[in-house]
Amino acid sequence: EDWLELGMVVGGTKGCFVDCVGVLGSCVDFRGEGLFREVCGRRGGWRSSWMMAVGVVNAVQTQQKPGSWEYVKEVRELAASFCDTTHQSRDAFWEVIKNEAQEAAAEEPLLASFLFATVINHGSLHSALSFHLANQLSGPSFPSTLLMEICMDVYEAEDIFCQAIRCDLAAVLERDPACTRFVDALLYFKGFSALQAYRVANYLWRKQQYPLAQYLQSQVSKELQVDIHPAATIGPGFFMDHATGIVIGETAVVGKNVSMLHHVTLGGTGKSHGKRHPTIGDGVLLGAGATILGDIEVGEGAQIGACSLVLEDVPPHSTVVGVPGRIVGRPGTAVPAFNMRHEIRE
Known part of the structure; x- marks a missing residue:
């Protein structure tokens, strides 16, 4: 009961009040429920908050x-x-x-x-x-x-x-x-x-x-170890698996439904202004540690192998691996970003 009263007093807000109930978790028994309802009645208009708090400690x-x-x-x-x-x-x-x-x-x-x-x-x-x-x-x-x-x-x-x-x-x-x-x-x-x-x-x-x-x-760079320039363009359905160490530069463009793993770099070359970072097409899969540099285009549905270095355009629906990257085949599906498979198919 002290916890419940404290929740009402500290700040006098619904958030603080229900937060105390969250601390109690599933230990809120019938007496606690009764007091909660009583205090809610005194404070007014918190019926929905009570129902939500009960939901916290009961599986839906x-x-x-x-x-x-x-x-x-x-x-x-x-x-x-x-x-x-x-x-x-x-x-x-x-x-x-x-x-x-x-x-x-x-x-x-x-x-x-x-x-x-x-x-x-x-x-x-x-x-x-x-x-x-x-x-x-x-x-x-x-x-x-x-x-x-x-x-x-x-x-x-x-x-x-x-x-x-x-x-x-x-x-x-x-x-x-x-x-x-x-x-x-x-x-x-x-x-x-x-x-x-x-x-x-x-x-x-x-x-x-x-x-x-x-x-x-x-x-974001300091707390989450992901560095995406605010001016970059990224479409919906983007997935960064693990995400640590990913760098996406200022003029990079990432299409829809792209997947990439940790330590991928979409970097620029030179010091001149203007477009200097890659353009990644829809549905592309970029393996861990892949580095794509310069104003080049990776075509839709392409797959870049882990730790590859890509310095030239990649045709759509092709697989590139190596340093420097070379075309070795085609992905096993039209949208490799969806199935996340990294096998090399000739």
Whole structure:
């Protein structure tokens, strides 16, 4: 009861109040529930918060258990629909993610408070994402509240951001067998976090807010070890597996549904201004440690082998390996970024 009263007093906010319930986790018994309802009644209008708090410590009943292989197969089949930006589709996708968070909180009560504050307490995906990025990237001289407000403003500015976030998130679950829930990708996969922070910085750059965009890029590089220039162009459905050490230069262009692994570099050559970084076509797969330099084009559906050095144009639907890179065959599928297979086929 002391914990529950403290939650009401500290800050007097729904977040602080329910946060204490999250600490208690599944230990909230009938007496705690009664007091919670009583205090909610005194404070007024918190019925929905109570229901959400109960959801944190109780698994949501779904057709398939989130995280199971059956669940992964089911949501992978629906992944394309998650990129739909209609209001109904957005709400349905967000409900899936919140249900996963509730299931995760039931599995591990020690994370109940974190999951409530970061996911379940939010009304939309972009709100939860803004909150999470702000906590990851804020610093002593740049508070998380201000950074969250900036992210929220950017994500709400253009509808294309809603589509890109969902396509990027769906890509993680589709292409990474280590990911079994959308909420895990949202919270724990730094490639996704770095990409969404880039999308904010890119918007700021296009609005000529250069210092703020560069500050955000610097924080991402320092905290997440991913360096994407805010002026680069990256399409939706982009997947960075592991992500550590990825560098994407200022004039690089990355198409739709591209996959790359850690330590990939899309770098420039020379010191002149203008286009000096690669253009990567749709559906390309870039293996770990691949380096692509200069104003060259990697055609759609191409595959670049791990640790290859590419200095010349790559035709569409071809496989390149070696230092320097040479064409050795064709990928086994039209869109190698989707199946993530790195075998060399002649």
